[in-house]
Amino acid sequence: MRISTAHFFESGKQNMHARQADLMRVQNQLGSGKRLLSAADDPAATQRLIGVDEALSRLGQFERNANAASARLSIQDSLLTSASTTLQRVRDLVLQGRSGTLSNADRRFVATEVRARLEELVQIANGTDANGDYLFAGHSGNQAPFILSPGGAVAFVGDQGVRELPISDERRIADADSGFRVFQDIRGGNGRFSLLASSANAGTGVVDAGEVTDPGLWNGRSLDVVFTAPGTLDVIDVATGTPVATGLAFSSGTALDVAGVRLRITGDPLTGDRFEIRPSQATPVFDTLRRTAEALEAGFSDPASQAAFNNAMNRNLLDLDHAIEKALEVQTSVGARLNAIDTQQGINEDVRLQLETSRSGLEDLDYVEASIRLNQQMVALQAAQQAFVRTSGLNLFALL
Template identity: 40%
Template sequence: MRVSTSNFYILSLASMQARQADLDRVQRQLGSGLKLLQPADNPGAAASINRFQATLAATDAFTANINRANAALGAEESALSSVGDVLNRVRELTLQGLNAGQSAESRRGIAVEVRAMRSQLMALANSVGSDGEYLFAGYKVTTPPYQETAGVVSYVGDAGQRTLELSPGNNVVVADAGSAVFGSAREGNGVFRTVAGLANTGSLVVGGTAVVGAFIPDTYTASFTVGVDGVVSYSVTGAVSGPVASGTYADGDALSFAGVTLNLSGLPATGDVLRVTPAARQDAFAALEELAAALELPDGAPAQRAAQVNRLSRGLESLDQQLLHISAVRASVGARLQVGELVADAHAGAKLRTQEALSDVSDLDYAEAATRLAQQLTSLQAVQETFSRLASLSLFNYLR
């Protein structure tokens, strides 16, 4: 077969260009570390790469949400820990105030510290997170949630609970509204509240209270009468239930009715009353103000001291409910932090598996590529050498 000179040059050039292209492709693969330099190289693998990269991007977004959630919940947990410290300090002060050895002046000094703790509590309720948003404001994150007017603390936030998505369909609350944290505890012992009549003139004091069986919700009034023989009798009447109990009372007896048990001490006067009502919700600021006001009551006469002890004891009960509620909120925050850790671990494992799959599809095998590079170089050199030798052949060269 005859091969013209021009055809020889064309074929040789095409062969060298093809090998040069192969060599260039290998060099670019080695430079980038990727098997695929463009989707057309392997459309199926390119689609898998896009899918894996989308999965990794979504995982990174969820991980960022987890970090934000952990920061917010960590700030809330820290604030709640300080709230617990404040309430425990107020509890210590209340127990000091209940001590019979305290004077009226020392109790007023204790009341000053209780109000200082109340101010500290308000500062904590208006805590700001690392993102500059108020922790307990609900959705109104740019406005302090608690404001004080004429000595009354009011919540001006809303009941919204901010959430973040930690994984598909898995949303976690990252901030509790102040109304749920500082305004949801029950007063009294958490089930009912006991109040001594303001006009009581005896020395009757309510100590511990308890629920025995099931409390029947109603407003009960226990009235006391002292007979001419000194025997104290009582009768308990419910606003709805009517008469529910009656009997005689001696110092130290317990009064029980409708699931209520009141441990009493001291002696009442005729006409003295105790009222028992279902426990309503009380915010922490009102609870602390009630204790401060009780500490400032006069205590010179036995009846005055009994009135002060009754209010302080009931205030202490309510304070314990505040502490229990704060502990429950902290436990909830801790559980949510734990969820974040578990989801973060799951994301880390899934990300590692996705990265491995992506690496299998996209990452270059350097040993194999280096071998191909050497082969392509050898092939190109062989073509170039062949062309050089054949191009120099001619009849005139032979005749010379």
């Protein structure tokens, strides 16, 4: 077989280039500390590495979401604590204001503080996170969810949306609660029904909160307790206008059981006085505070107006208790979510460490093995160079 001089030199050059490329590759690996410098180095490992990197990227986003949710929930927890403190103070004011030892002028002073507490509660409900977004506005975080009018009425202009952030592939966490849930959706009365004294009552009857004794018999009906004569009353089904019971005897403070409900009326109701049993409706806490201030400002001047005042304050006290319970309920939910975030972050960290270990196994360089290969490649390059030099000197002219 004849080999041309040109072919011989080209073959030697390519061989030395190949050895130099192998040596440079090992040097680059040692310099970077990475085994995989390109997908061609190990296609299967590269594919697995892409999957690991994607999983690590998701974990990074989960961590950012968890931190953001934790920050917002911590602020909400603080706001709910402030709201509970404000409501407890208003409750104390209700107890103080309904005391018979105060004058109407004294009650107006109490009413002034109640209105100040109302403004304070609106400020709390319009609290923001570190980015200036309103926490209780639902999806409308760029505008205040509650608007206080000069007369004390408060309008909710947010929405009931809840933003949920993923903190793992299977778990999402609400990072706040809608103001509707916290401050608006509060059951009035005893939670099942409200007992209201008619504003037209002329007697001194004061009604308690009442209770349901037979849910099936009551069945959520609206009922009117109407005094038809001194010491005598009828119970009317409002929807049908038909009597449920007639001619019932009344005694102040004695329990009245009728149509699945029980109530007590103290005092001396007059003929025509009416007490209304209505299924509980959502009672915004701001309305409760406004009604409290209005009742304190109005005061009373005679036994009938005193009874109306007592009925109003009893109702407000009951609604305040439900508002305090709601704040505690939501705060408990916030605490549970914060604990869930902490737990999930611990799980995510364990997963991250496992993925980092897998990534290291796929990508990181074994320095001992690479150093051995470096020496081997240097020897191979030197051998190729020496072989080329020796063989290139073999020609017929050297024998002449």
